[in-house]
Amino acid sequence: MSFEDEIGVLPPTGFWDPLGLSKDIDEATFTKFRTAELKHGRVAMLAVTGYIFQAAIRLPGTIDLDGTTFDSVPNGIGAIGAISSLGWLQIVGSIGYWELVGWDQVEGSTPGDFNFGTKSGFINTPEKEIAYKTRELQNGRLAMLGIMALLTHDIARPAGESLFPLHHF
Numbered sequence: 001m002s003f004e005d006e007i008g009v010l011p012p013t014g015f016w017d018p019l020g021l022s023k024d025i026d027e028a029t030f031t032k033f034r035t036a037e038l039k040h041g042r043v044a045m046l047a048v049t050g051y052i053f054q055a056a057i058r059l060p061g062t063i064d065l066d067g068t069t070f071d072s073v074p075n076g077i078g079a080i081g082a083i084s085s086l087g088w089l090q091i092v093g094s095i096g097y098w099e100l101v102g103w104d105q106v107e108g109s110t111p112g113d114f115n116f117g118t119k120s121g122f123i124n125t126p127e128k129e130i131a132y133k134t135r136e137l138q139n140g141r142l143a144m145l146g147i148m149a150l151l152t153h154d155i156a157r158p159a160g161e162s163l164f165p166l167h168h169f
Helices: 027-056 085-100 116-120 126-156
Strands: none
Touching: 027 126
């Protein structure tokens, strides 16, 4: 099959598949790949937003019953070791819920269509729907690169240095 006319194909690159993963696959496999791309893009968009939010704003109060404050939890990679076992259980449970139950995919539609915009009347034309789905794919692709850059910078920067140092530029 040919996938050059799918949503998310933009000039100047067109349909970009440097590893040839879409060669000799059927539509069901392409849909599976596109669904995974959308899911990873959505998670990456949330990750970038959360990463920047926690660097700029700290919530008041405590994160657990032991009295650990939000302000005492380090940013980025450092937060992994600061979260308690019960906190990780809640995170894994939430991920499991959204992975197994989640929202209902619109039958016969493109991957990732949960009928949010069309239910509200926000997306009311096919052209608008294609434009929004293309933007979501492109933003997700950029966010996947963005979160990897933020995490790489987080690991490579000296301890205690701000997220936004200007000496790197």
